[in-house]
Amino acid sequence: MYRIRFHGRGGQGIKTASRILGSALFAEGYEVQDAPRYGAERRGAPIFAYVRADRAPVYERGIIDHPDLVVVTDESLVQVPAAAVMTGLCDRSVLVIASAAEPELWQQRLGVTCRVLTLPPGPGEGAALMGAASVGAAAKLIGQISAANLEGAIRAELEGLPSDVIERNVGRALESFDSFESHAGCVSEGEALTRASATPPAWVELEVEPTSISAPAIRGEATSEQVQTGLWRTMRPVIDDSLCNHCSWICSTLCPDAAIDVGSDREPIIDYEHCKGCLLCVAVCPSHAIVVEPERAVDEHRSDP
Amino acid sequence: MSNDTRFHDIKDLPSTHLLGSGTPMCAGCGGLQAVSQIYDVLGPNTIFVNAAGCMTLLSVYPFTPFRGSWLYTSMGSAPAGAQGVRDALDILRDRGKIEASEDMQVVVLTGDGSAYGMGLSATSGAIDRGLDFIYLCYDNEGYGNTGQQTSAATPHAARTSTSTGAAGYPGFKKDLFSIWVANGASYVATVIGTEPLDLARKIEKAAKLDGPRMILSLAPCPTGWDYDPKDSAEIGRLAVKTGVWPLKEFADGEVTHNKKPRKRVPVVEYLERQGRFAHLFEPERQDRVLADIQSKVDRYWDAVGS
Ligand SMILES: Cc1ncc(C[n+]2csc(CCOP(=O)(O)OP(=O)(O)O)c2C)c(N)n1
Ligand code: SF4
Ligand code: SF4
Ligand code: SF4
Ligand SMILES: [Mg+2]
Numbered sequence A: 001m002y003r004i005r006f007h008g009r010g011g012q013g014i015k016t017a018s019r020i021l022g023s024a025l026f027a028e029g030y031e032v033q034d035a036p037r038y039g040a041e042r043r044g045a046p047i048f049a050y051v052r053a054d055r056a057p058v059y060e061r062g063i064i065d066h067p068d069l070v071v072v073t074d075e076s077l078v079q080v081p082a083a084a085v086m087t088g089l090c091d092r093s094v095l096v097i098a099s100a101a102e103p104e105l106w107q108q109r110l111g112v113t114c115r116v117l118t119l120p121p122g123p124g125e126g127a128a129l130m131g132a133a134s135v136g137a138a139a140k141l142i143g144q145i146s147a148a149n150l151e152g153a154i155r156a157e158l159e160g161l162p163s164d165v166i167e168r169n170v171g172r173a174l175e176s177f178d179s180f181e182s183h184a185g186c187v188s189e190g191e192a193l194t195r196a197s198a199t200p201p202a203w204v205e206l207e208v209e210p211t212s213i214s215a216p217a218i219r220g221e222a223t224s225e226q227v228q229t230g231l232w233r234t235m236r237p238v239i240d241d242s243l244c245n246h247c248s249w250i251c252s253t254l255c256p257d258a259a260i261d262v263g264s265d266r267e268p269i270i271d272y273e274h275c276k277g278c279l280l281c282v283a284v285c286p287s288h289a290i291v292v293e294p295e296r297a298v299d300e301h302r303s304d305p
Numbered sequence B: 001m002s003n004d005t006r007f008h009d010i011k012d013l014p015s016t017h018l019l020g021s022g023t024p025m026c027a028g029c030g031g032l033q034a035v036s037q038i039y040d041v042l043g044p045n046t047i048f049v050n051a052a053g054c055m056t057l058l059s060v061y062p063f064t065p066f067r068g069s070w071l072y073t074s075m076g077s078a079p080a081g082a083q084g085v086r087d088a089l090d091i092l093r094d095r096g097k098i099e100a101s102e103d104m105q106v107v108v109l110t111g112d113g114s115a116y117g118m119g120l121s122a123t124s125g126a127i128d129r130g131l132d133f134i135y136l137c138y139d140n141e142g143y144g145n146t147g148q149q150t151s152a153a154t155p156h157a158a159r160t161s162t163s164t165g166a167a168g169y170p171g172f173k174k175d176l177f178s179i180w181v182a183n184g185a186s187y188v189a190t191v192i193g194t195e196p197l198d199l200a201r202k203i204e205k206a207a208k209l210d211g212p213r214m215i216l217s218l219a220p221c222p223t224g225w226d227y228d229p230k231d232s233a234e235i236g237r238l239a240v241k242t243g244v245w246p247l248k249e250f251a252d253g254e255v256t257h258n259k260k261p262r263k264r265v266p267v268v269e270y271l272e273r274q275g276r277f278a279h280l281f282e283p284e285r286q287d288r289v290l291a292d293i294q295s296k297v298d299r300y301w302d303a304v305g306s
Helices: A014-027 A075-079 A103-110 A127-142 A147-158 A163-179 A250-254 A280-284 A295-301 B030-042 B054-058 B078-094 B112-118 B120-128 B176-183 B196-208 B229-241 B275-280 B287-304
Strands: A002-009 A031-038 A046-054 A069-072 A094-097 A115-118 A235-239 A260-262 A268-270 A290-294 B046-051 B070-073 B105-111 B133-139 B187-192 B212-218 B247-251 B254-259
Touching: A002 A014, A002 A075, A002 A127, A014 A031, A014 A046, A014 A127, A014 A147, A069 A075, A069 A127, A094 A103, A094 A127, A103 A115, A127 A147, A127 A163, A147 A163, A235 A268, A250 A260, A250 A280, A280 A290, A280 B229, B030 B054, B030 B105, B030 B133, B030 B187, B030 B196, B030 B212, B030 B229, B046 B054, B046 B078, B054 B105, B070 B078, B078 B105, B078 B120, B078 B133, B105 B112, B112 B120, B112 B133, B112 B176, B120 B133, B120 B176, B176 B187, B176 B212, B176 B247, B187 B196, B187 B229, B196 B212, B196 B247
Parallel strands: A002 A069, A069 A094, A094 A115, B046 B070, B046 B105, B105 B133, B133 B212, B187 B212
Antiparallel strands: A002 A046, A031 A046, A235 A290, A260 A268, B187 B247, B247 B254
């Protein structure tokens, strides 16, 4: 059985990628299962989707713990523990990361020995086509899908969208498909799981409790602050103190997420644990005092998060 | 209005924020922007009664961004929920269980799907009974939480997930402001998060009044309107500058326009920045539809007399 996991962010077409890969495998005669998993169902939030394919009926259920292939369409997810990108990777797994960096660098950074391949974004390419690029890569690496069936699956899935959008996606997927020719079929099928080899889930015993406990009231204030929406960010707004004139707190008032406070000296302070990176503050600052840095660059330049 | 307000200048706006961060609203959500500013003015003594929609995801156990109580209702029944909460507070006061100073502002928080459609009957009933509450609608012009289906607030020609044809939504946005005025509300105002001073003054005023009061906020929605989150503020500002979203209020039997755009920007500048109107520009420019939309806006402002 093939077990494939796609990891990305809401808006990158991860769910669609897994559906396309599933349909293409089905067209090749496989029994297929595909399913997306969302946390916060929002653009930018980490999501993943998985595909199982086998010549025999697929009875396995649930999240894939032992992937043969993992495709990551946003490299910033690798360091997000909640995204669980690395879960269950073993020596025979293949890991594909959308990144301009060298595969060897990733192997070193992650300390893994499995095969790592990178999927460099096309020139000037935004997030929109990453789903197509990753499904093209996955199809070639599995090695069981013809270009024609891949294309057919994309057209069927995107039917109804404007034709230029469909053509761009088909083009990007096929280009990516061809670019992995030298690794064609490097993904191998994993063993069938036996009952004994399956790790039982960490069940929590729940007793039948009175309503006051099972439907509890929240007594704490603003407990949402325990949720780190800063993990959604791919780009980071950074205030340039030399340009900020401590204006009338425009950025702080207009930030939808109340993620900019004003300090005692009337200086704006961005709360990076919660800033979602919408960059609205960058657009409204009259002094152009807020600059944008990719999260990656931030990680490389600074030791503190 | 400027004499009896504590908001004379943008410097008077709150610099710390009551609403907690870490909510699951989309990055760049114009609705959250308005709700956050409104909460700052209303203060912590506020109970929200939330009709199902995007904002019900604000409070998912055990997380809440609020400092006080919040009640979840079905789409159609938030005003009925508000009635129950108001009645309970009144009974507590009558029995001396809470002081007048501990009383709370009861605020319905609702999307346009409820406000312009499913919830109208319950809303009208609440106004008929003179319910003492604020009704806050963040209008993202569609059923946002379920994937932006058409609502009665969807503007003419917009594409939604249920108006997918070449012409977009064939209907016209309902005039909820006038419905509330005609129904006998004590105060009705339109606001938008990108005009924080105007917004703060109106919320301050609404909070001082009694009876059924509505705040209707346009809520630019990057997800449903299909644009980059960073453009939320620009789109909000253009909604006002083009005259598409008139900032106005109804009080003491009169409608006043608070910001008459002196020289209105052509509506195409608002429309062309949003994917939901892209079919009006590509592959061919729909000049007739664009002219219709413009002339509807012009007619509105001609009637206002600007
Ligand atoms: C009676 C009823 N029908 C359908 C739903 C499913 N539903 C939940 S939220 C929602 C969309 C609400 O739209 P709107 O009021 O505009 O709020 P938004 O999601 O845009 O914030 C729908 C249809 C529901 N909760 N109740
Ligand atoms: S809007 Fe710009 S100038 Fe004003 S406080 Fe924010 S960063 Fe400083
Ligand atoms: S990018 Fe700016 S406006 Fe957006 S959440 Fe972060 S601080 Fe707020
Ligand atoms: S769909 Fe629109 S209104 Fe709903 S949370 Fe996202 S941006 Fe806000
Ligand atoms: Mg809505």
